[in-house]
Amino acid sequence: MKLLPSIALVLSTAVLSCTAAAITRQEVEQNSAAGLHLIDLAPGVEPVWKTEEEVEALIAQDIRFFDVTDVYDPGAAGTAAIAESSLLATYTAPSRQAQVQPILANVSLSMMEDYLTTLTDFNNRYYTSTTGLEASLWIRDTIATIISENLGSGATVELFNHTWLQPSIVAKIPGTASQSPVTIIGGHMDSINSRSPSTGRAPGADDNGSGSANILEAFRVLVAAGFRPSTPVEFHWYAAEEVGLRGSQAIASSYKNVGVEVKAMLQLDMTAYVRPGTGPVVALVPDFTDSGLTTFVGQIVDEYTSLSWVINDPCGYACSDHASWNSQGYPAAFPFEGLFSNGNPNTHTDSDTASVAGFSLTHSLEYAKLATAYAYELSA
Numbered sequence: 111m112k113l114l115p116s117i118a119l120v121l122s123t124a125v126l127s128c129t130a131a132a133i134t135r136q137e138v139e140q141n142s143a144a145g146l147h148l149i150d151l152a153p154g155v156e157p158v159w160k161t162e163e164e165v166e167a168l169i170a171q172d173i174r175f176f177d178v179t180d181v182y183d184p185g186a187a188g189t190a191a192i193a194e195s196s197l198l199a200t201y202t203a204p205s206r207q208a209q210v211q212p213i214l215a216n217v218s219l220s221m222m223e224d225y226l227t228t229l230t231d232f233n234n235r236y237y238t239s240t241t242g243l244e245a246s247l248w249i250r251d252t253i254a255t256i257i258s259e260n261l262g263s264g265a266t267v268e269l270f271n272h273t274w275l276q277p278s279i280v281a282k283i284p285g286t287a288s289q290s291p292v293t294i295i296g297g298h299m300d301s302i303n304s305r306s307p308s309t310g311r312a313p314g315a316d317d318n319g320s321g322s323a324n325i326l327e328a329f330r331v332l333v334a335a336g337f338r339p340s341t342p343v344e345f346h347w348y349a350a351e352e353v354g355l356r357g358s359q360a361i362a363s364s365y366k367n368v369g370v371e372v373k374a375m376l377q378l379d380m381t382a383y384v385r386p387g388t389g390p391v392v393a394l395v396p397d398f399t400d401s402g403l404t405t406f407v408g409q410i411v412d413e414y415t416s417l418s419w420v421i422n423d424p425c426g427y428a429c430s431d432h433a434s435w436n437s438q439g440y441p442a443a444f445p446f447e448g449l450f451s452n453g454n455p456n457t458h459t460d461s462d463t464a465s466v467a468g469f470s471l472t473h474s475l476e477y478a479k480l481a482t483a484y485a486y487e488l489s490a
C-alpha cells in the first residue's frame with residue numbers, strides 16, 4: 111500500500127459551491143453507457159470522467175479513488191467523505207469472554223489455509239473476468255455449505271449483483287431480538303495485476319485473499335457454535351475494490367438509501383504480512399474511520415488475540431472499503447496487518463503469494479479471532 115499526500119480539506123468547500131450539480135443524471139447515463147467512469151479523487155471536489163485506459167493508469171500509479179459511476183447522486187455533489195465521524199455510536203468494553211473464548215478455540219489455521227489456497231488458485235479475481243466471477247460464486251457456495259450443515263443458525267447468503275460480471279456476497283445471521291442495527295465484517299474478494307488487469311496472474315494472497323479467508327472463518331466458527339445474536343451480523347465480500355471501491359460503495363449506498371442502521375463496520379484488507387525483521391502488530395487505521403469504534407477494536411485485540419496494536423499512519427482518501435461506509439456516515443474501523451511503512455511490496459503483482467518471506471497465516475489467524483470476537487461482542 112502506498113501513502114498519498116493528504117489533501118487540504120479547507121479548499122474543498124469553495125470548490126464545491128461553484129461546481130455543485132454540474133453533472134446531470136442524463137450525462138451519467140450517457141457517459142457510463144459509452145464506457146466512461148466517473149472518478150472521485152479528493153474530498154469535496156466534483157468527480158471527473160475518465161476512460162478505461164485512464165482508470166487503469168491511475169491504478170498502475172497506485173493513485174486511490176472512488177469510482178462513483180453507479181452511485182453518483184447529482185443532488186449531493188461529490189462523495190462527502192467524513193474525516194472522522196462523531197456518530198454518537200458508543201461501544202462498551204468487551205464483556206463476553208466466557209462465551210467468546212471457547213468459540214475462538216475453534217478458529218482453525220488449516221481451514222484458513224484451505225480457503226486461501228482455493229482463492230489464490232484462480233488466475234485472478236478481477237471484477238470483469240470469468241475467474242473473478244467463479245471466485246465469487248465459490249465463496250457463496252462455501253458459505254451455503256456451512257449453512258446447510260448448521261440449519262438451526264437461520265443464516266442466509268445472497269449474491270449482491272452489480273452492473274459488471276463479479277457479484278459481491280452478503281451472508282447474514284439474523285437477530286433474535288431485532289433486525290437492527292446491523293454489525294458488519296467486510297473485505298474485498300477481488301484481486302488485480304495492475305500491469306495487466308483483466309488477464310494478468312493475480313493470486314492476491316495477502317491482498318485480499320487473507321481478509322476474505324478471515325471472514326469465511328469467522329462466519330464458520332460463529333455458525334458452528336450455534337451463535338444466535340440478538341441483533342444481526344453480516345459478512346460481506348466485496349467485488350471490484352481494486353478499481354475504485356465499487357462493490358462496497360454500491361452496498362453502502364443501498365443501505366443508506368433504505369435507511370439500514372449500522373452499528374459498526376469492520377474492514378479486513380490485508381492481514382497476513384509481517385515484514386521480516388519487524389515484530390507483528392495490528393495497526394489500526396486512523397483516518398476515515400470512527401474513533402470510538404477503533405478504540406473498541408483495540409480492546410478486542412488486547413482481550414482476544416495474542417497481538418498488541420498500534421495506530422497506523424493515515425491510509426489516505428479512498429484507500430479501502432471502509433471508506434465507502436464512512437462516506438455514507440456509518441462507523442467503520444480498519445485493523446491492518448502492520449504499519450503501512452512495513453507494507454507488502456508484492457501486492458497487485460503475480461508475486462502476491464503465500465510463499466513470500468513475511469507472509470504469515472499465523473498472523474492472519476489473529477484477525478479471524480478479532481473478527482469473531484468483534485461480531486459476538488457487538489451483537490450478542
Ligand SMILES: *[C@@H]1O[C@H](CO)[C@@H](O)[C@H](O)[C@H]1NC(C)=O
Pocket residue numbers: 268269270271277
Ligand atoms: C444475482 O444474479 C444471479 C445470476 O444472474 C441470480 O440468480 C440471482 O437471483 C441474483 N441475486 C439477486 C439478489 O438479485
Ligand SMILES: *[C@@H]1O[C@H](CO)[C@@H](O)[C@H](O)[C@H]1NC(C)=O
Pocket residue numbers: 212213216331334335336
Ligand atoms: C467447535 O466446532 C465444532 C465442530 O463444528 C462444534 O461441534 C463445537 O460445538 C464448536 N465449539 C464451540 C465452542 O463453538
Ligand SMILES: CC(=O)N[C@@H]1CO[C@H](CO)[C@@H](O)[C@@H]1O
Pocket residue numbers: 111112172174317352379380428429430431457458
Ligand atoms: C490495501 C487496501 O486497502 N486495498 C487495496 C489493496 O492494496 C492496494 C495497495 O497495494 C491498494 O491500492 C488497494 O486500495
